[in-house]
């Protein structure tokens with residue numbers, strides 16, 4: 428029996444025969460060409476063919492995993508169309524007389540290396556896209572066919588050095604029971620896709636992978652990040668039980684679709700979803716979300732060349748409202764700035780962007796864009812039950828100013844003869860200590876609060892939420908300092924008779940569910956995949972029983 432420890436990338440247990448996927452790309456030899464013109468032509472025609480293949484992969488991914496995850500292939504097309512990329516390859520061919528394969532490989536390596544040195548964990552991972560694109564180009568030039576995962580005769584457990592997005596997307600979950608890789612992290616594309624596709628996965632095994640043998644019986648534990656080869660009888664039985672328990676648990680959760688989110692003593696909780704793009708409504712409906720507690724509208728601005736027009740925004744909001752058929756949809760006005768920058772706004776660099784011009788601060792500095800969004804929201808309001816929330820509030824004046832612009836837009840639309848649904852609830856996100864501490868005053872200005880515990884925690888604890896070197900004990904929403912502010916906010920909301928929800932990641936943290944409900948939080952908004960698990964948790968809570976000691980003591 429051999430036991431390996433890696434990174435748990437996607438939940439689940441699988442037991443099966445191991446199959447190695449040999450996708451290691453061989454290095455291209457340095458060769459010179461007699462005819463650079465011919466090489467330039469070869470490069471251009473390979474590039475066009477690669478773009479076409481990526482189009483096909485994009486359509487395949489749209490069907491299997493939906494638009495967000497398929498954006499990977501759009502991003503790869505953008506790399507292939509990037510002027511710097513094309514110029515670099517063409518220069519190497521015309522000036523150095525390299526053959527196209529070598530020029531492509533060298534450019535790909537240089538750019539992948541540059542991306543991997545970026546000081547941002549998410550972007551760093553994108554260097555695998557450059558490698559994917561570069562390998563595809565070399566294959567196109569060689570006339571080699573892509574290694575194909577779609578004709579695997581499963582069921583197997585797949586092992587590979589690394590898996591590129593284009594390879595992962597070809598996996599059929601019925602044939603590939605799980606995969607294990609030497610490279611990768613939790614945020615690498617293969618990991619993200621494995622979670623969306625529901626394939627258990629352990630990544631980052633590094634050199635331990637070489638201990639695995641083709642055809643061996645292996646157990647993959649996607650909860651703990653463990654891989655066991657040739658398990659002994661007792662281990663095998665234990666994992667068979669775990670696998671069965673997980674399948675039963677999934678089935679049990681599915682039975683909660685349509686059930687009420689109500690505690691044992693009868694308190695109803697509104698269980699909603701956070702979404703980033705309209706296409707995620709499918710996941711909300713599939714998982715039986717009762718509404719949308721947070722639609723991060725700023726996502727509509729990312730990965731594009733210019734600000735989305737009023738019409739584009741209107742269509743996006745309308746789509747979400749219509750598909751939610753009368754269930755409440757809270758759309759947050761754009762929370763741009765900090766880690767969500769868009770180059771086309773040409774914002775001046777900031778020393779301390781997380782504390783800089785973001786959220787409502789930025790919207791109020793660009794009233795023309797803000798009013799455009801408010802127009803789109805109001806026009807869409809007739810298609811469902813809309814509520815609008817302002818992000819990163821820290822003063823009363825910000826909310827008053829935002830409401831003033833809201834009324835101005837309302838009057839404009841009225842003059843134009845356009846119908847606006849009334850009333851539309853207006854809310855404030857409680858994400859700064861200031862907002863929590865003046866929540867009694869803010870409660871007089873708005874119809875509801877939603878507590879963004881991700882930012883609230885970072886600001887209360889002075890602990891950057893994106894810095895992996897910060898100790899997790901500091902970035903902890905269970906810290907009493909954070910919970911005290913949640914309690915203050917919930918109390919002030921209740922005193923004024925407005926509702927108060929939580930939409931940060933902590934809303935799905937089962938250590939906090941009971942605490943939040945006891946504080947008077949009436950709505951929890953979480954990722955669609957967490958809905959049923961959270962409903963199960965809520966249904967097991969009895970608020971009539973005296974509160975568990977621990978949290979009560981620290982608050």
Ligand code: PEP
Nearest residue numbers: 858879880881882930931
């Ligand atoms: C939050 O800060 O908790 C929140 C929900 O907003 P975001 O994660 O988008 O900053």
Ligand code: MG
Nearest residue numbers: 858879881882
């Ligand atoms: Mg936030």
